[in-house]
Amino acid sequence: MKRWQNAILYLVVIYLILLLGPVAGLDLPRIFGEIARSPASLVQQLLVGIVNGAIIAIIALGYTLVYGIIELINFAHGDLFMLGSFMSLTVVGAFGVGDGASPAASLLAVLSALLLSASLCAGLNVLTERYAYRPLRNASRLAPLISAIGVSFIFINLGLFWGGLRSFFPIMGANAASPKSFPDLLPRVDVLQALGIEANIAFTTKDLIVLVVAVVLMVGLHLFVQYTRLGKAMRATAQNREAAKIMGINVNQIIALTFLIGGALAGAAGLLVGLYNNTVVFTMGFTVGLRAFTAAVLGGIGNIIGAMLGGVLIGVLSALSDQYLSSRWTNAWVFAILVVILVFRPGGLLGENVQEKV
């Protein structure tokens, strides 16, 4: 019975991919032709993909940290990130820095936005855990999941409301629902040229700064979880909550800490996306959130290194799809990847390989 179901599932998936292929422009001879004509644009897309992927990875970490510790897919996480981008936009607007503002003013605005966005998202995430998830911790697994969807709706509508507050925040623009332009505050000095490399590839300090900040956040999180007392308590709680309690670990505090960290990362990602893509919109929580969630699943949900790897892979694949297939179909491809992993390798690329012994 089970085997039949699996076989049918596989067939459906393969059929969908075959169908999606030609419709979505998966025409290999044309693609290879384009790459041969302009290898630089391939490198260019890889770079863009890596930077975007690093941001996606930071959001993916929020999904994976929370899943690791309470086995909940926090559907509200993408929307939390969106609120972070709105907070960043609001702060930047309050500082009155526009495109091409002085470096000192930009730096001050960006650092303030980082601080406030990370604090807002960390705080909201902790409150969400406390009031929407913790009361359901001993309920059936479906209950917190539905609660998470509810929180997601609340955040989306909060974003829509916030986006409409143009009388308070003129930077929000005329229409609450339409994309808002985010000032281009990062300097654009051509890094390759400065290094004396002649190539038809744009890699500027803007890319570099976003990439470096993302990598610093990821390395910082990894070191925290791997080597600090609280980080180890987080891992212990994730691996066996009952045992963690017996060790005298306050697991409620550790779970709250996990939401705090995941939220702060989402807030930072909100700022980075604004600075990098120069546009934010209230539906971003879904579109970018989906990529981040797929990245987390691709790497093996619950696995921190996996989320980082998955983020970069999804970023690169999205960039390649944008360039060589069609940007309209990129989300469909991301969904297809998600389905394929869930069907063929639910543990993800770096799924846990140490079996628990009974």
Next chain:
Amino acid sequence: MTLLELRDIHTYYGNIHALKGASLRVEQGEVVTLLGSNGAGKTTILRTIQGLLRPRQGSIRFEGRALESLSTEAIVRLGISQSPEGRLIFPRMTVQENLEMGAFSRRDSLGIKADTERVLMLFPRLRERISQKGGTLSGGEQQMLAIARALMARPRLLLLDEPSMGLAPMLVTQIFSIIRDINTQGTTILLVEQNARMALTVAHRGYVLQTGQIVLTGTSKDLQSNETVRKAYLGET
């Protein structure tokens, strides 16, 4: 001096009345064993002592201090640690990290270092496995790690829940001899066992638990010669 005293403890799982007025005492320096067949409520007693379950009625005193309303963190800090049923090793943490988690309630890094050395002397096998993941250890090694981890809290009362479960006879003998050493080095122990024969060789006194109530108590010698114990727990006819 009385280290731990339970008086008339009633603990429930929802509507299931698991402990029905259990009372027991552990004196400083003793090994006390709690015997009983499967489902008698032994694990429930240990979980109630550590604050993982709340008694609906009754009192628990540790050195005269009431434990019923304290959090597990506070109870561990007061000096009660446990090697739980099923060992509950952290499978993706190394042996070293598992030991560090055992010392989570402490801040004295020098003392923690000294105690790591001490438990590795007690369990040399763990030293060989120190950077291996907990989940890759054999059952016996995991049991050693569970006991070692509990010792890392430097407990004044060590709770052991069925340390012999699922182990080969030779390993059982070894574990019990280490339990005796731990006690000789000054740690008071409350030992839960189904293996009454072994438990009574290391314990000074024992209690017999049946469906949530203490039905018998006495020195190990008394219990070993008791008719009921011989029949029900020592497998004699």
